[in-house]
Amino acid sequence: MIERLRLLFAEAVDLKLASLQNSGMSLEIAYIAPLCDEKKINDFIIVPFTRNEYPFKQQLDTNPEYRSVEDAAKWQELLLRGSVLLQAGSHVYSFDASRIISNEASPTQVESAIQGPQLALSEDLKNSLNLIRSMYPSPDLSVGEHTIGSISKTPIMAVFDQRRVDPTVLDNVRSKLTTIDVEMVHAVGELEKLLVGKRKHLFPTSLITERPDRITKAISQGKIVVLLKGSMFALILPATFFDFMHAAEDNYEAYWMTRFLIFLRYASIVLTITLPALYISVVSYNPELFRVQLAFSIAGSRSAVPYPSFIEVFIMLFMIEMLVEASIRLPRYIGSTATTVGGLILGQAAQQAGLVSSIMIIVTSVVAISNFVIPVNSLSFAVRFLKYPLIAISIFFGVAGVAVGLFVYITYLCNLRSFGKPYFRVFGRLRPMEGDIGQVNQK
Amino acid sequence: MNRYVFYNFIIVSFINIMLYVPHILISFRFTGAVSSLIVGAAIGTALVYLYMSALARYPGMGFPEILKQHMPQWAVSALMLFYAAMWWFATSMVVVAYAILINRFFNPDANSAVILILLVLACGYAATRSSLTVMLVIEIGLIINAPIILFVMFKAVRSPQLNWDAIHIVANYVTQIGLYNTDWTSAERQLARTFSKTAESLLRKIQKAGVDPLGFGLRYRATHPGNGAWGKWQSVYPHVKFVVETDMKIEGTGLLK
Structure with a gap:
């Protein structure tokens, strides 16, 4: 039985296959450790077998808990549900030792869906694997174990679907995991930086998530998930730009509404990058772009401002960045004060004092709000930086400079590779099959 | 055939909408531009088809690799340098x-030199990326720009200032194959000689009337210093011999504009 199971299942470090001996008989035992309650297994199988006070074979026959399994095709299903398979002689029995922790698991803290599953991974690897295996009950799920950190010796599990995964990415990740040389690893973000290597990327190339439904969906698409002990977040790699724009609840809501929301997110990314640069271009460089009435009204609102438009833009953007950074760290009690300060002083009073124009206030607030429409935090931080080079180039070249700058951004994005796969392409779903145009061999 | 094959062609078509091609076509519109559109499309398609089917015999190999299979290294390097220079131009x-x-x-x-430097830097950065990156950039660029370009063309076609009569007239020249198969040189030379004779007789007529409307005297006084220049010119002018050299070039045949 053990040989057959070894062939049937993918190479998984949590599938325990053992052969026990006592004075009377020999027993082969197989179970998936995170799905089972090991105490139960100990009490009901291991201890009676080794003590052998009553012949274990008699127990197998008389105790209704041990069900005899005739059909060998049912083995994988039983194992994946958390049962233990025993073979004594030529008979195979199953014993239900499953452990369901869905009611104990903590709810999601960072990403929440309105109507989807509310579970989050836990900080213990075993519970996490339990959740993942119960959501993805397939024998092709392979679990590999590594240890990272010379002092912290943190165990790491790499989970993937053996049949669907991309072998080049798998080799890449495996070789990286074995060659990482660092003293301590405690957070998934650190691990991500170590996996990416020497290149300093602006955009995140792997996804950090705490939702098991997102993880199992990624596994079914052929990606690799890395779990770290002590962290309730997991790392999904490779990741493309479109994975970051896709919130988890897009699969649970109505089709056209999610399409509209995805379009809204892309529009807000374009707005948040280009709006300050376009303001400078239209006001100072190419006022003929719009009709005369709009050009007059913009010039009228700027009549009290004594310095050129780009200084105004820098002042307002600096204040907004300070506000956003401070609001991450504000204690709860001062939070409302900060919003009052931001709204009244930075907005109204600065405009009335003649420091900024009213149109600049609108531009700044649109830029700040549309930056946080992006569902994933790491991409949101990357995008916050992108507007500054465009401002610089629009100061010197105007609208044409903004167009050239956007072209350079698109080229940079298309040039990024996430573990060998292209990061940014129009039909963005990663397809790990051969012959796809994105098959590249090197990192 | 992959869709990426067509992207290169489409992007060059879009570039040529506003670059030199319209100017050249308009200046030859009476002498074979219309027929060249049709003939060029046919020849171009045939050449592209031949090229693609030739490339298809070498799957996974680029141009230098294909040449290396059939030619020695120095020939491949020379040919690649030539192509690089050609594409650079x-x-x-x-x-x-x-x-x-x-x-x-x-x-x-x-x-404009500063703008040129900006464009060259941006294009240089994009061109030095890998082929996969360039293909993805072309795809995204086309998807963003094609609607805008098509919209502008649609507005141009529907504009009330578009002169449809001129378009109809030029379209009638579709059977004109152009100047290339007729040698106008002898006609040009003949016409040049005739024009020279006419010009010389006109100049002699002016000379006989004793007037100088063309300003030869002014030029003489400007180039000959001294107080006696004007008197010298007055005595020389009735006996001057005029030689006219004409260089005649026939621009096109057809309607007078």
Whole structure:
């Protein structure tokens, strides 16, 4: 039985296959450790077998808990549900030792869906694997174990679907995991930086998530998930730009509404990058772009401002960045004060004092709000930086400079590779099959 | 055939909408431009088809690798240098033209060399990326720009200032194959000689009347210093011999504009 199971299942470090001996008989035992309650297994199988006070074979026959399994095709299903398979002689029995922790698991803290599953991974690897295996009950799920950190010796599990995964990415990740040389690893973000290597990327190339439904969906698409002990977040790699724009609840809501929301997110990314640069271009460089009435009204609102438009833009953007950074760290009690300060002083009073124009206030607030429409935090931080080079180039070249700058951004994005796969392409779903145009061999 | 094959062709078509091709077509519109559109499309398609089917015999190999299979290394290097120079000329024409366009319409006060440097830097960065990156950039660029370009063309076609009569007249020249198969040189020379004789007789007539409306005397006084120049000119002018050399070039045949 053990040989057959070894062939049937993918190479998984949590599938325990053992052969026990006592004075009377020999027993082969197989179970998936995170799905089972090991105490139960100990009490009901291991201890009676080794003590052998009553012949274990008699127990197998008389105790209704041990069900005899005739059909060998049912083995994988039983194992994946958390049962233990025993073979004594030529008979195979199953014993239900499953452990369901869905009611104990903590709810999601960072990403929440309105109507989807509310579970989050836990900080213990075993519970996490339990959740993942119960959501993805397939024998092709392979679990590999590594240890990272010379002092912290943190165990790491790499989970993937053996049949669907991309072998080049798998080799890449495996070789990286074995060659990482660092003293301590405690957070998934650190691990991500170590996996990416020497290149300093602006955009995140792997996804950090705490939702098991997102993880199992990624596994079914052929990606690799890395779990770290002590962290309730997991790392999904490779990741493309479109994975970051896709919130988890897009699969649970109505089709056209999610399409509209995805379009809204892309529009807000374009707005948040280009709006300050376009303001400078239209006001100072190419006022003929719009009709005369709009050009007059913009010039009228700027009549009290004594310095050129780009200084105004820098002042307002600096204040907004300070506000956003401070609001991450504000204690709860001062939070409302900060919003009052931001709204009244930075907005109204600065405009009335003649420091900024009213149109600049609108531009700044649109830029700040549309930056946080992006569902994933790491991409949101990357995008916050992108507007500054465009401002610089629009100061010197105007609208044409903004167009050239956007072209350079698109080229940079298309040039990024996430573990060998292209990061940014129009039909963005990663397809790990051969012959796809994105098959590249090197990192 | 992959869709990426067509992207290169489409992007060059879009570039040529506003680059040198319309100007050339318009200046030859009575002498074979219309028929060249049709013949060129047919020949171009045949050449592209031949090229693609030739490339298809070498799957996964680029141009230098294919040549290396059949030619020695030094020949391949020389040929690649030639192609590189050829493509450099072609693309630098496009970049310079766009820099001048941006200078004229968007940044009239800027130095066009500065705009050119900006474009060259941006294009240089993009061109030195891998082929996969360039293909993805072309795809995304087309998807963003094609609606805008098509919209502008639609507005141009539906504009009330478009002269449909002129288009109909030029379209009638579709059977004109152009000047290339007729040698006008002898006619040109003959016409040149006739024109020279006419010009010389006109000049002699003016000379006989004793007037100088063309200003030869002014030129003489400007180039001959001294107080006696005007008197000298007055005595010389009735006996001057005029020689006219004409260089005649036939631009086109057809309607007078």
